[in-house]
Amino acid sequence: MNIARHIALIDELCFRPFPAERGPSDAGLGAPGHHVAILESGPGPGDGDPADAAVAVDDFEKGRDALYEVLASRWGDVGPFNLRTLLLRTEREDIPEPWAGLCARADMAWLWEVPGTARWVAVAVADRDPYDGIRLLAVVTDTVPP
Known part of the structure; x- marks a missing residue:
């Protein structure tokens, strides 16, 4: 895991324009109002031992x-952002992207509002x-977390 490389990508995404349409990007996925960067990938379904x-x-x-x-x-310093609670809210509220997608995939996130960028x-x-x-x-977005 290359933390310096991941930080450099996050820094870049804080200033990179958002794409006009949803689709793959060099970092992972882009859409109007957000970037989702895949920093590391691990085993998927059927890739062997659950351990x-x-x-x-x-x-x-x-x-x-x-x-x-x-x-x-x-x-x-920030406290953990509970994505499980956000996932429960999707049953009765319209949660915007990228938050709806993130809470469907993860339990918690570290979350910051980046000074001077209007991005999260x-x-x-x-x-x-x-x-x-x-x-x-x-995830880098200009959509305020719900």
Whole structure:
């Protein structure tokens, strides 16, 4: 895991224009109002031993928390953003993207409003979807978290 490379990508996405349409990007996925960067990918469904997936989740959580240390030193300490609660809200509310997609994939994120950019950065481990691989994600958006 290359924390310096991940930080450099997050920094770039804080200033990169958002695409006009939803689609793949060099970082992962882009859409109007947000970028979703896949920082690391791990085992997916049918990739073998479930113990390997558990190890990957643990490693990605350590990476997420290492990113927290660097980003918190810049933008301040924050508490965890509970995506499980947000997921429950999707049953009765229209939650905007990228938040609806993120809460469907991850349980918690570290979340900052980036000074001087009108953008938000979230870092999360996406391990909830049993049909998808485990991923360390960075989301950069101008959509205020619900």
